[in-house]
Amino acid sequence: MKKFIAILTGVVLVFAFALTAKAASTLFGSATNEAGGWVQAVSDTSVAATPLDDYGGVSFDDANGTTFASLTALSTDFNITDDDCGGGSPRFYIRMDTNNDTVSDGNIFVYMGPIPSFTGCTPNTWVNTGNLVGSTDARFDLTQLGGPFYGTYANALSLVGTGTILRIGIVVDGSWVMSDLEQTVLFDNTVVNGTSYDFTPLLTPTNKDECKNDGWMTFNNPTFKNQGDCVSYVQSNENAVGNKTK
Ligand SMILES: [Ca+2]
């Protein structure tokens, strides 16, 4: 019996680990999660803002620790809202460890926008990159790893296919080539291997009035069965916090 419990505990622990190891995205720099269900990243060097908004982006841990060759899917929707793609931005970065010491040896950059120069994006238009894994476009910048600037996926694969991915992300930092020193890009439906990120914001009611007039249907953190379910959630939260009255 003890052995059985030990095995059961082990199974539960493995399951719990699998849950905590769930794929995750992290915003950095100027990036914000917008109400529309996408991420906005700004690169603005026109003024010294607080906090700094020189760059922004999202990083993903899905492929951490796997080889570049085992990357099967990498794509995103992007929308240049101000002013253009350019200055090497927006781009994916794939931080690589090529000598197995867990320390980065450089990034693969995968530029978004029209080849060959990655400028001339149509503003305020959503575009999908297509799966960049296997892409024959010369949009893989391998210079940090000793390869060509205008490389392809095949070039990257032969150069660092057995290398380990430390992190993948998307970044916006192209303000320096914009006439107004400001560039803004939206991202949505980013796919990294088996995970698709739709960047749906977490919406939680904080006042029971928000549950009324079908408001309960708009929440996703958590979801509700009906208005009463929503109201009792708000009330139990108020009771738990203890600093609000009905
Ligand atoms: Ca290394």
Ligand SMILES: [Ca+2]
């Ligand atoms: Ca601008």
Ligand SMILES: [Ca+2]
């Ligand atoms: Ca979305």
